[in-house]
Amino acid sequence: MAMAGLGRLGLWLHLRRQQSPAPGPATLPPGDGPLLLMRATPEAHSAATQVGARLLRSRRDLRILELGGDIPDPAEDPAAAGGLLDQTRPFALLLLGADLPAGLITAATDRRIPIILGDTHLDPKDSGWSMRAAMRRALLSDMRAIMLTDAASYDIACRMGLPRELLTVTGPVTQIHEPLRCTEAEREGFASLMSGRHAWLAAAIPPSEEAAVLEAHNAALHLSHRALLFLVPDTAERADALAAEIEASGLIVARRTADDEPTEDVQVMISDGPTEMGLWYRLAPVTYMGGTLSGDDENSRNPFEPAALGSAIIHxxxxxxxxxxxxxxDGGGAARRVSDAAELATAIAELSQPDLTASLASSAWTISTGGVGVAIQIAEPVLAVLREAKP
Structure with a gap:
């Protein structure tokens, strides 16, 4: 109770310093249907797009007014927020992301406008005893529903004393990526040549990481002499020189530029650049994402690419x-993090076990393709407010 009072006092003092003149007239979306006011952090832009689309699919007459752009964001300003709410008269306020705009939340609470918070994660500091933590606790207690991206945030919310009935762990709203394509006949041909081999992919590898990748593959070869590495340099111009260097080290190399195939004796298959990533992700049960060891990441790839195609990820x-x-x-336990070349070698060796690889790949696939399901979960409390409203 004391902490709740401290939080309210902190908010009052904080908001006193934010007073400003009321805003000018707001331009509302056309139509006469119910209006939802939505605010998303830049990191939650994808969530706003997907949740908005889900809401409009369920209620075609719904009007969504998103703060930012043409509509100023009153965030910390209670006077501006109150003026905006009085003009727009939304049936609910939907907040997406980790920010808690104190002025907007306080103004909505004063007007008994339901507030739904989604696609958010909490910081361990939120469960502490600072004034900031007390203020965030007070703001979160005003929510109608809180949907969290991870279990750690749920534990923090419980330690903050928030009612468990407010909390749901949905996972994050991930941006939906179309899986990269490949020629299916070519994939089938390569797969038949690789039957039973431990294969892995090193994707978009800068020169600074080539030695670490080869060290990891030599470790894999010590465990299985049939291990196969698909190596994609970060630029096509590097492919031929890299192939020559690896051959000089004693490994047997196949070159994509020469239309070679990964036959039984081949130990390293060099791609001619990043144009066929859809093929390599499908063929390799494990992918190391280049640029993440050295930080030379100018040409690094989006990790949702292999995740969407069932390849376990190391970074x-x-x-x-x-x-x-x-x-x-990482928050969903869907990738393996390593800190140096030695740990990369260990991870490649350990992920030769199909059960470990399958578990990691399954988690990654769920996260990379789960945006639609999470968007539906976030949309539901908003729709519930509409259903409860008087006709």
Whole structure:
């Protein structure tokens, strides 16, 4: 109770400093159907698109007004937020992402407008005893429903004392990517040549990581002399020189540029660049995503590409380029993180076991393709508010 009071006091002091004149007239979506006010963080843009589409499919007369762009975002400003809510009179406020806009939430709560929070994750600091934590606890307690991206956030919410009936772990709303294509006849031909072999893919490998990849493959060959590496350099221009260097080290190399095939004696298959990634992801049960060990990631690939095609994923610590995707995969236990060449070699060896590979790949596929299902879960509390409203 004391913490709740502290949070309310902190909010009052914080919002006192945010007062400003009321906003000008807002331009509303056409029509006379119920209006939903939606606010999404930049990281939750994909979630806003997918949840909005799901809502409109369920209620064709629904009008959605998204903050930002032509509609100023009042976020921390209670006067501006109150003025906007009085003009637009939404039946609900949908917040997507980790932000908790204090002015907007407080104004909606004062007007008894239901607030739904989705596609959000909590920080461990939220369960602490700071003023910030108390304020966030107070804001979260005003929600009609809270849908979290991961189990860790659920545990934090419980430690914060939030009612469990408000909480749902949905997973993240992931951006839907069409699986990369390949020629099925070619895939079948390659697969028949590879029957029973431990194969893995090193995707978009910069020169700075070539030695680490070859070290990992030599470790795999010590366990299984039939192990096969598909190696895709990050630029096509590097393919022939790389093939020559690997041959000089004593390994048997097939070259895509020469129309070679991965026959029984071939140990490394060099691609002619990233134009056939759909083929390699399908053939390799395990993929290491290049650029993530060294940080040379100018040409690195989106990790949802192999995830959508059933390949288990290994990556290094440099994940800034696709930070959201990596956070979703790592948070869901759907990728294997390594810190250096030695750990990469260990991971490649361990993932020669089909059961481990299948478990990791299944989790990655679920996350990379689960956006529609999560969007439906987030849309449901919004639709429930509509169903409860008086006609």
């Amino acid at each position: 290094g610590p440099a994940t800034d380029r696709f930070a959201t995707e990596w956070r979703q995969l």
